[in-house]
Amino acid sequence: MSVSDEVKQRVDIVEFISRYTPLKRTGSTYKGLCPFHSERTPSFIVFPHSGTWRCFGACGIGGDIFSFVMRKENLDFRETLQMLAREVGVNLQEESQDASASQRTQIYEVNELAAKYYFEQLQHHPAAQKARDYLQRRGIDQATCERFGLGFALDSWSSLRDYLLEKGFNLDLLQQAGLIKRNDERNSTFDAFRARLMIPIRDRQSRTIGFGGRVLDDSQPKYLNTSETPLFHKSRVIYGLDLAQAAIREAKKVVIVEGYMDVIAAHQHGFANVVACMGTALTTEQLQQLQRFTNDFVLALDADAAGQQATIRGLNQARQALGRIRKPTLTAAGGVRLEERLGANLFIAAMPEGLDPDDVVRQNPALWQKLINQALPFVDFYFDIVAAQYDVTTAQGKGTAVTELTPLIAELQDEVEQKHYIDRLSRWVHVDERTLWDRVQAVSKTGQIAVEQQHRRRPMVRFGSPRSANEPGEARPQPDPVGARPAPRTALPSPTFDYEDHLVANLLREPDLVVWLAGAADKLEILPLQVADLQNVENQEIFRALKQFVSSDEQWDIELFQEALTPHLHGRLAQLLAYGAQMPVKADNELREDIVRTLLRIRLQRLSAESANLKFLEADAFNQGDVEGSKQWGDVHNRHLRDFDHLQKSQKRISQLLFRRRLPEQGMHIKY
Ligand SMILES: [Zn+2]
Numbered sequence: 001m002s003v004s005d006e007v008k009q010r011v012d013i014v015e016f017i018s019r020y021t022p023l024k025r026t027g028s029t030y031k032g033l034c035p036f037h038s039e040r041t042p043s044f045i046v047f048p049h050s051g052t053w054r055c056f057g058a059c060g061i062g063g064d065i066f067s068f069v070m071r072k073e074n075l076d077f078r079e080t081l082q083m084l085a086r087e088v089g090v091n092l093q094e095e096s097q098d099a100s101a102s103q104r105t106q107i108y109e110v111n112e113l114a115a116k117y118y119f120e121q122l123q124h125h126p127a128a129q130k131a132r133d134y135l136q137r138r139g140i141d142q143a144t145c146e147r148f149g150l151g152f153a154l155d156s157w158s159s160l161r162d163y164l165l166e167k168g169f170n171l172d173l174l175q176q177a178g179l180i181k182r183n184d185e186r187n188s189t190f191d192a193f194r195a196r197l198m199i200p201i202r203d204r205q206s207r208t209i210g211f212g213g214r215v216l217d218d219s220q221p222k223y224l225n226t227s228e229t230p231l232f233h234k235s236r237v238i239y240g241l242d243l244a245q246a247a248i249r250e251a252k253k254v255v256i257v258e259g260y261m262d263v264i265a266a267h268q269h270g271f272a273n274v275v276a277c278m279g280t281a282l283t284t285e286q287l288q289q290l291q292r293f294t295n296d297f298v299l300a301l302d303a304d305a306a307g308q309q310a311t312i313r314g315l316n317q318a319r320q321a322l323g324r325i326r327k328p329t330l331t332a333a334g335g336v337r338l339e340e341r342l343g344a345n346l347f348i349a350a351m352p353e354g355l356d357p358d359d360v361v362r363q364n365p366a367l368w369q370k371l372i373n374q375a376l377p378f379v380d381f382y383f384d385i386v387a388a389q390y391d392v393t394t395a396q397g398k399g400t401a402v403t404e405l406t407p408l409i410a411e412l413q414d415e416v417e418q419k420h421y422i423d424r425l426s427r428w429v430h431v432d433e434r435t436l437w438d439r440v441q442a443v444s445k446t447g448q449i450a451v452e453q454q455h456r457r458r459p460m461v462r463f464g465s466p467r468s469a470n471e472p473g474e475a476r477p478q479p480d481p482v483g484a485r486p487a488p489r490t491a492l493p494s495p496t497f498d499y500e501d502h503l504v505a506n507l508l509r510e511p512d513l514v515v516w517l518a519g520a521a522d523k524l525e526i527l528p529l530q531v532a533d534l535q536n537v538e539n540q541e542i543f544r545a546l547k548q549f550v551s552s553d554e555q556w557d558i559e560l561f562q563e564a565l566t567p568h569l570h571g572r573l574a575q576l577l578a579y580g581a582q583m584p585v586k587a588d589n590e591l592r593e594d595i596v597r598t599l600l601r602i603r604l605q606r607l608s609a610e611s612a613n614l615k616f617l618e619a620d621a622f623n624q625g626d627v628e629g630s631k632q633w634g635d636v637h638n639r640h641l642r643d644f645d646h647l648q649k650s651q652k653r654i655s656q657l658l659f660r661r662r663l664p665e666q667g668m669h670i671k672y
Pocket residue numbers: 034035036037044055056057058059060
């Protein structure tokens with residue numbers, strides 16, 4: 001049970017609200033004059049069994065104890081929680097909650113200071129001469145050094161540790177930040193990075209979250225990264241994104257390379273839309289982050305990595321996962337428009353034999369530009385690889401080529417695109433199109449489940465060349481435990497999650513649907529989803545923040561979103577995300593329909609529950625000889641019935657109004 005649930009359970013809502021307005025018992029409810037607007041006859045009702053209240057008069061609002069206090073005392077959720085928790089004696093554990101936030105802040109701080117320390121060593125320490133020589137050999141100039149904050153870790157077991165301790169940080173924090181390691185046998189600690197060129201790894205807000213360290217001789221490992229910390233999650237990090245994001249937007253294209261030095265060299269030569277994904281694998285999570293900036297991805301692959309079919313096939317699956325994403329974009333007028341995204345466009349730029357991106361950028365910037373501009377759509381690229389490998393004049397070669405290529409064609413979601421490649425394959429291997437279509441369809445059927453499961457497990461895409469294969473500490477990410485569980489086939493909420501949880505969880509899966517839902521409500525002639533539609537205060541708060549996030553200029557990012565929420569809501573957010581992750585992946589329209597139907601269900605459910613109460617209030621007033629009051633309740637009840645009726649009608653018109661077929665051009669509606 002969450003803290004706010006516990007508070008709700010302990011607060012006597014009737015007693016509490018009667019401090020603001022006298023309440024009189026009527027049946028199982030209590031009524032009084034609305035504390036939010038002035039009235040002569042009471043239209044404000046408290047429902048003790050559900051712990052909620054509602055004004056049936058001018059305000060037409062309602063909620064639970066939290067929304068009452070927030071509105072009445074003009075407090076935010078956190079303040080309200082603090083006040084009510086004090087009132088009922090619930091321990092908020094403020095300290096431990098704040099500790100984790102302050103722990104994060106401290107790790108940022110200590111990383112920042114460590115980066116400065118390494119930077120100073122590189123600039124001035126005599127022992128850093130070999131690092132300065134190395135950078136000079138690689139043509140990295142001083143401005144670039146400063147821009148990327150490059151540094152040097154001395155060949156010492158304790159120099160960074162001693163420096164940071166002297167600055168007042170404690171050993172535990174240094175260890176949590178991954179800057180030092182502990183030797184349990186000897187009960188001692190030592191610097192994690194020694195005798196290495198240090199490359200600070202920053203998040204999108206340019207905060208240092210970890211380091212990569214490169215050796216300057218032949219010792220192993222060549223690259224060492226910060227181990228996983230509360231800030232540093234290798235599967236999410238995109239190196240150079242803070243410096244590249246503007247250029248990516250401008251170029252409408254991101255170039256993904258494999259190494260830090262590739263990124264640094266590219267930026268120095270004016271190619272600022274270049275980033276690197278950490279380690280040996282490119283995750284769907286990383287690709288999805290990048291898709292907030294652009295839909296065009298160019299992978300600069302070393303010639304040998306490019307030849308690996310597993311690399312390419314994995315990329316295709318990542319591409320399919322990307323195709324599911326849509327995002328809201330801001331219009332010039334400041335409104336929010338939902339932009340339908342096609343699948344991401346994945347291009348491959350293969351480097352010439354024996355060269356890596358860093359070499360090409362330095363030796364021949366014009367060639368780099370040309371290779372990027374002429375990058376091939378990955379299916380074409382794959383055709384070329386297969387063509388180079390098999391002799392399609394032989395029956396065996398034909399068979400192998402078809403076997404290699406049909407899974408890729410099957411994975412394409414666009415039929416026109418599929419046709420294009422089937423034509424090409426048909427002409428090339430001299431097999432008729434019909435036969436190839438059959439093959440593709442057979443592959444799609446058997447492949448579908450596997451692809452979906454793999455997507456749910458966040459597939460890791462090999463993006464490797466021998467250069468990085470020997471990187472140590474590249475722990476394979478564990479399969480996501482949520483995704484590994486069999487997905488429930490039904491869309492119905494589980495017993496512990498009700499309709500509104502279901503709705504909020506779905507909106508968190510696809511935040512752009514907040515915008516879509518507003519448009520849908522308009523078409524159905526119903527009110528858009530409002531905070532007041534939700535009863536649970538934590539859902540209300542999360543939805544309020546979600547609405548704000550979606551209409552802001554900020555790109556959707558679950559971590560940024562979480563940071564915007566008070567820590568008391570993090571538990572609830574995690575629950576909703578876990579619940580959402582368990583739901584089966586749905587086609588766009590299915591998910592949309594689910595969302596709009598859930599909204600209607602929530603309202604119908606509330607109206608029918610209130611209807612019983614209203615009937616009672618009407619009869620009660622009448623029995624007490626209060627004819628005017630009785631008539632008033634009767635009117636409210638009739639209004640409810642009309643609303644109920646309207647909602648039911650809207651429910652029936654959902655398919656017709658929202659999901660009718662459109663002509664492909666101009667999105668014109670077909671009139672029936
Ligand atoms: Zn009112």
